Amino acid sequence: MYNFAYSKPATLAEGAKILAGDMEAKALAGGQTFVPVLKQRLNKPSVVVDLAGLNLAGIKRVGNSIEIGAMTTHAEVAASPEVKQAFPALAELAGNIGDRQVRYCGTIGGSLANNDPSACYPAAALALDAVIRTNTRDIPAADFFQGLFTTALEPGEIITAVTFVPPERAAYAKFANPASRYAMVGVFVAKTTAGARVGVTGAGQNGVFRHTAMEQALDKSFTPAALDGVPTDEDLMNADIHGSAAYRAHLVGVMAKRAVQAMV
Template sequence: MYAFNYTRAGSVAEAVAALAKSDNAKLLAGGQTLLPTMKQRLASPAEIIDLSHAADLKGIARSGDKIVIGAMTTHCDVATNAAVREAIPALADLADGIGDPQVRNRGTIGGSVANNDPAADYPAACLALGATIITNKREIAAADYFKGLFETALEDGEVITKVAFPIPAKAAYQKFPNPASRYALVGVFVAKTAQGVRVAVTGAGASGVFRAEALEQALSGNFSADALAGANVSSDGLNSDIHADADYRAHLIGVLTKRAVAAMG
């Protein structure tokens, strides 16, 4: 690794001020992505701004019909939180399936959403539940936030502070994980919301997370696994790599969607 400056931010305001002083700074959340890329010299920030001591970025609370999660809340805390498990158990289950215990105790929801890895789990939950990404500057609907592979709507100097998830009538998440990394070869989050049925897919799209509209339409008329029998998922625009080709991923999307619907009873 190479030399860089290190700043420990005690609050969002301190982090934003530190970002403004540097032309090449990176925010450090759980470090599950940034540190490995730095070790491989794929990233070389001049300054690291550590958010781990920013108390105003942590915590989980139920606010009306939403669960609001601070950006520096770990996957483990999301998985075990009583409010999350009661209101959106699918979100708790999703968090409990990320990586291994070491990753779940270091990785954060804000870091995951900010990085927008195409095989990450949280983007599917955000898109299916109609979450709102809250920053130090504004509120961004999930539908407008995810822009492509590792791309988001975040601007320079913008820091995610919270993610607000509307509580659905029902939801379930099913994932086919890579056995080594636990990243999703395909992950499907299905939710019955006030705006209708939503099916969000991660791990499969060449442009990152997306909604499977054909499956949503099939479930809107008859919310059952049987309704998906004639709904075919196209392999166009899906990933093909050493782990799975596009046709296999298309097949998995259908299988996992059926499993998610069946899990909701």
């Protein structure tokens, strides 16, 4: 690691002030991506702002929504009775992130703020247009994700909570890298009062995206067979040592069908 200062603010306003006043300052949530990046000297922050003391964890029902505090761990989401009852697909998604160590340290807010192109939560958030709440505003997921590792967050802006409106039915199917457990392709499919929603992570060159062609097909017939022949553009897919663009395009269709099958 490079040398850096460390701050553990006692209030949200204090943390936001530090981050807003120093463009090289970085926030630390669960640290499951940030700490390895520091160890590999891929980032050189002037100060690391630890969010652990800001009381941002917790899960509650708010009307017909589920509100999850930004510092809530994946394990807490997976085990939450409120989430299991109202939104079982999200509990299952959280319970299959990484390994046990990652799930007990990693947080939903940290995952969304980092916007790793292979993270699981963004697929659910985008598919359901979750609301990402910060210390200054509410951001719809459709506006929040802006490309690989890029979000709408401004300097000094800290995620405080995420709000989901549970769908009628939903399921998430992931083809995981066997080493990292990140999604090579993950597809979140939901049936809502407004129609079908499909969020895809791990595959796109520009990160998480909605698959509108699949949504239109499922609106006509919410069955796995409805997805037969629905194309996924290879030119928009990521390619790396783990899989070609063509392979990922194929996996999008396979994972989407598995998600739909899990609901019918």
